[in-house]
Amino acid sequence: MAPNSPRPTKAERRSAARARAQALREEQERRERRAKIARRSLLGAGVLGVGGVAAALILTDRNRSSGGGTIAQGKANTEGVPAPVLSDGSWTYGANMELDAVNSGGGVLDVYFDYSCHFCASFETLHAPEIEELVKAGTVTLVLHPCKVLSMDWTDLVMNSMGVVLDTEPDKALAFHNAVMGLFTTIYESQDTSMMTVENIVSTAQEAGVSSGTTDAFQAAVDANTYAAWTDLGTTTFRNAGFQGTPTVLYEGTQIELSTIGTSTGLTDYIKGLG
Secondary structure (H helix, E strand, C coil), X not given: CCCCXXXXXXXXXXXXXXXXXXHHHHHHHHHHHHHHHHHHHHHHHCCCHHHHHHXXXXXXXXXXXXXXXXXXXXXXXXXXXXXXXXXXXXXXXXXXXXECCCXXXXXXXEEEECCCCHHHHHHHHHHHHHHHHHHHCCCEEEEEEECCCCCCHHHHHHHHHHHHHHXXXXXXXXXXXXXXXXXXXXXXXHCCHHHCCHHHHHHHHHHCCCCHHHHCCHHHHHHHXXXXXHHHHHHHHHHXXXXXXXXXXXXXXXXXXXXXXXCCCHHHHHHHHCC
């Protein structure tokens, strides 16, 4: 796609997301087969030692969240981490889609993602509308967990830009999050890396309602890597939980097999099916 070509419509993005969801299901099935083989090998060898035990725990407990479906207590309150961010690097949406809120009595929906992960962008495109409905209905509290597991510079660009938004216009953060995921979908599908610029992040943020006064600070934050501590915090949380790849999605502490929620109502159906 040439740089001046129009972006795909929402309907086109949703259709593409469904196709990528199918690819994601197939990839997850391959990962699960590899995990089963590895687990059998470990058990057959009678794994001993600290390193072996750690590996076994990753294989057997990777469907559990570190918090068991709970939300981290307290803010990170650390230099280089946005003010609304919790001690594990996450931020939440609850009642009335308000940031830093929870839905008392609702379940906890944890989404671990990397801004450079096209499967994460596909998940976002496919499920963002229903997640918003679930949050507004009080069914879930959304907990977003950013991390950097793909070692891509794009993640740093977006994390630093998001850090500025969370610190200065936090009420625009979710709209920006959704929009920048859409931008990455366009970049990935076009394979046009020339689009991976701060300027494109700025324009995407402004389209999502972020003010120019806020976006003017993006470049300086990127240049200084102002929010590196936040990126490191989220990545450490992800790795310490023993997760294997992104997106990783949990409901009430149990990892959801993405192959079971590959439709635009997949999460809703999954939660309803639990009774």
